Amino acid sequence: MSVAETTEAVAAPARPDIVGGRSHFRLALRFALREMRGGLSGFYIFLACITLGVAAIGAVNSVATMMTSGIAQEGRAILGGDLRFALVQREATAEEMAYFNELGDVAEAASLRSMVRLPDGTDQSLAEVKAIDGAYPLFGTLETTPAAPLGDLLAERDGRFGALAASELYDRLGLEPGQTIRLGDSDIELRGVIDREPDVLSDGFNFAPRLMIAGAALDATGLIQPGSLVEYDYKVRLTGNNRDAEALSKAANERFPQSGFQIRTAAEAAPSLQRNIERFSQFLTLVGLTALIVGGVGVANAVNAYLDSKRAVIATFKSLGAGGSFVVMVYLIQIMLLATVGIALGLVLAAIAPFVTARFLESVIPVAASASIYPVALLTAAVFGALTALAFALLPLGRTRDVAATALFREAGATGGYRMRWAYLGSALGLALVIALLALAMAGDRRVALIFLGGTAAAFVILRAVAIGIEWLASRAPRVRSTPLRLAIGNIHRPGALTGSVVLSLGLGLTLLVTLATIDYDLRREIGTGLASRAPNFFFVDIQSSEIDGFRQTVGELAPGAELNAVPMLRGRITALDGQDVATMEPPEEGGWVLRGDRGLTYSPTVPENSSLTEGEWWPEDYEGEPLVSFAAEEGRELGLSIGDTLTVNVLGRDITARIASFRAVEWETLAINFIMVYSPNTFAGAPHAWLATLSVPQDAGVSEEAILNRVTNAYPAVTSVRVKDALDAINGLIAQLALAIRVAAAVALVASVLVLAGALAAGNRGRVHDAVVLKTLGATRKVLIRAFTTEYLLLGLATGIFAIGAGAAAAWFVVDQIMQLPFVFDWTVALTTLGVSLVLTVGIGLAGTWRVLGQKAAPVLRNL
Structure with missing residues (x-):
């Protein structure tokens, strides 16, 4: 809209409705729409910032909703029934089985880890063994190759039972269907490949490939011994009037108070996976919100530049009587109309995301991802986008309101140097607070969300302080002889300098990138080399008490000089803390994992290795009094436990209550034998149990890990041997998948920063035109100006990159050292890469925008000064 059109429109007669009420808004809307006929020039970066942030938040929440909805819809197939009763180290009694059968159809399964060997004993592999009955599966479909009846595939033929295995097991042992393996004391024929197991998610994380056999085959292997680490699952399909799974779950605990059941309903089919999805989506949502807030700076820059280009129109409005409001x-x-366009574009991308990712997610997580449009997720993203656009738009608008018309006509900048009213600043801060409160309300872990948002707010303040510091240093720099360098230093601290915009735009994205890259590096380094160097070579599980002496002797002969540590082990589930049923408690976020599922237990007359007393006293070696327990100090603090409190665990169907006698600092990072709970020896007198052992082999022992594994597996087929290297490789695979998603999230934030940087530099081009023309008039050549601008952008990029490296390293140290409690090592490759990216972006984008400025003719510009 030109100045002439504005003058004609405002000066037209019969305009008493220019003030007050609904007519006031209608007139403003008419002017706004008329002025937008000129197109979206200057607002493309504005739209990109809003679109990117809204798309990130909407896509993350839509995909998370798709996954959780898929789990909820297939809850019974994932769980394997309407109800699932789990017992550790014991089978259900006759009375308990009768109760299960009263509820409906029952499918029994037993799960354990064991070694699978070639018949000649030359090779072996750890497997997750699952023994099922004829009723499996009650829900869902087990997909196999060949697609034959399950009973036929697992039946006994010619004295051998059949088995199904995951393709990974075939690959590890170099086998094909039809060949034979040895499990325990039995030869078993592999008859097919498991393509899809309906209830695999409810079994938790698996370290090894699946081997599925019949229950009768498990009995024949001889693997089940007193104290063996076996989980028995009883999955029930409710029939008759038994429909309320939650009520039946409570009734079962009341009827069998000491059973030790871990009961789950279809509503919580895969609780661990659901928690991970919620936590990860929360993290990605916060990263997306950070990208949106960074984009908000771009919104402010774009609005500021747009208003600057409209200074003559605004001056005309005010000269003809229009008020600031x-x-x-x-x-x-x-x-806000343009923000609506950006939000709409972002919502379109977010709505597409589930359809794009569904197939990929199904290949990673065996849940049917039925893609759809999720209104709540999209509405959430739209609200965040609208609030962010409004909050950052109010800042430059507030400065424009009270600028006099004469100043607008005379000054090169429409709003520079003028303060806004407190009402606008207060409104912007209020909207920022609303955004933070909404993010906290959505967060499952409000502590993490609060830290994240607080860190983002602090980063804005610190980055602003850094920009001021850079300007201060530049203003106090000694005079240099080089004209380009002198001009560059002057540009950094002069009024209207780009320093604040560049540091704020790029600093936050680069800081986040350094933080995530460093955390990823330290995790991989610790698991790949750090833990591997400190951890034992092997874990041996389910060593029978009658075999422990022979086992020690065998290992001693096989690997002289190796260190073997063995302790008794049982499994139990905490049922009460200081007399309060844990089922009625709201577990804390940090220590709540201790109360979920069963935990390893041991007893010892002395303080175990790799731990030290922090509070309380240890019992005498010949102690015979009431049961006592020593609890891990950190986990005890998180659960609010104190010396003298009582702790009840269910072991082998019995509730055992012990008094807390001490707390211990446990060195979990060594991966040596450690337990949350260590009991006085008299607590489990007479209870059947197995032994857990670790073996650390020196490098000069003269024997390979493969030879040790082969000898132990053949000599003790019922003992489960876990090579630590294989376990760490599995964990590394998980970290790699998480790292990919984290890098994508960091890239979104970095892209937002680049967009804002481009917008900030574009917004400063108007001032650069005047500077370039004046300097060229005074004799400066294009070469001198290019060198000056290049030097300026290099200095700004260098300062921003150095800050990002320092701030990112500090943030990564806090996460790695204080939260994860792992050794912190900074990767200087990350530092150099960050510095390079910063310099390339600032210089590249800066010169790309400045090149057009250098070609401006002097006369048209000088006439408007």
Whole structure:
């Protein structure tokens, strides 16, 4: 809209409705729409920032909703029934089985880890063994190759039972269907490949490939011994009037108070996976929100540049009697209309995301991802986008409101140097607070969300302080002889300098990138080399008490000089803390994992290795009093436990209550034998149990891990041997998948930063035109100006990159050292890469925008000064 059109429109007669009420808004809307006929020039970066942030938040929440909805819809197939009763180290009694059968159809399964060997004993592999009955599966379909009846595939033929295995097991042992393996004391024929197991998610994380056999085959292997680490699952399909799974779950605990059941319903089919999805989506949502807030800076820059280009129109409005509020309304309408376009584009991308990712997610997580449009997720993203656009638009609009018309006509900048009213600043801060409160309300872990948002707010303040510091240093720099360098230093601290915009735009994205890259590096380094160097070579599980002496002797002969540590082990589930049923408690976020599922237990007359007393006293070696327990100090603090409190665990169907006698600092990072709970020896007198052992082999022992594994597996087929290297490789695979998603999230934040940087530099081009023309008039050549601008951008990029490296390293140290409690090592490759990216972006984008400025003719510009 030209100045002439504005003058004609405002000066037209019969305009008493220019003030007040609904007519006031209608007139502002008319002017806003008329002025937008000129197109979206100057607002493309504005749209990109809003679109990117809204798309990130909407896509993450839509995909998370798709996954959780898929788990909920297939809850019974994932769980394997309407109800699932789990027992550790014991089978259900006759009375308990009768109760299960009263509820409906029952499918029994037993799960354990064991070694699978070639018949000649030359090779072996750890496997997750699952023994099922004829009723399996009650829900869902077990997909196999060949697609034959399950009973036929697992039946006994010619004295051998059949088995199904995951393709990974065939690959590890170099086998094909039809060949034979040895499990325990039995030869078993592999008859097919498991393509899809309906209830695999409910079994938790698996370290080894699946081997599925019949229950009768498990009995024949001889693997089940007193104290063997076996989980028995009883999955029930409710029939008759038994429909309320939650009520039946409570009734079962009341009827069998000491059973030790871990009961789950279809509503919590895969609780661990659901928690991980919620936590990860929360993290990605916060990263997306950070990208949106960074984009908000781009919104402010774009609005500021747009208002600067409209200074003559605004001056005309005010000269003809329009008030400041009317001018603000006109441009606020334009900005929010454009924000609506950006939000709509972002919502389209977010709505597409589930359809794009569904197939990929199904290959990673065996859940049917039925893609759809998720209104709540999209509405959440739209609200965040609208609030962010409004909050950051109010800042430049507030400065424009009270600028006099004469100043607008005379000054090169429409709003520079003028303060806004407190109402606008307060409104912007209020909207920022609303955004933070919404993010906290959505967060499952409000502590993490609060830290994240607090860190983001602090980063804005610190980055602003860094920019001020850079300007201060530049203003106090000694005079240099080089003209380009002198001009560059002057540009850094002069009024209207780009320093604040560049540091704020790029600093936050680069800091986040350094933080995530360093955390990823330290995790991989610790698991790949650090833990591997400190951890034992092997874990041996389910060593029978009658075999422990022979086992020690065999290992001693096989690997002289190796260190073997063995302790008794049982499994139990905490049922009460200081007399309060844990089922009625709201577990804390940090220590709540201790109360979920069963935990390993041991007893010892002395303080175990790799731990030290922090509070309380240890019992005498010949202690015979009431049962006592020593609890891990950190986990005890998180659960609010104190010396003298009582702790009840269910072991082998019995509730055992012990008094807390001490707390111990446990060195979990060594991966040596450690337990949350260590009991006085008299607590489990007479209870059947097995032994757990670790073996650390020196490098000069003269024997390979493969030879040790082969000898032990053949000599003790019922003992489960876990090579630590294989376990760490499995964990590394998980970290790699998480790292990919984290890098994508960091890339989104970095892209937002680049967009904002481009917008900030574009917004400063108007001032650069005047600078370049004046300097060229005074004799400066294009070469001198290019060198000056290049030097300026290099200095700004260098300062921003150095800050990002320092701030990112500090943030990564806090996460790695203080939260994860792992050794912190900074990767200087990350530092150099960050510095390079910063310099390339600032210089590249800066010169790309400045090149057009250098070609401006002097006369047209000088006439408007």
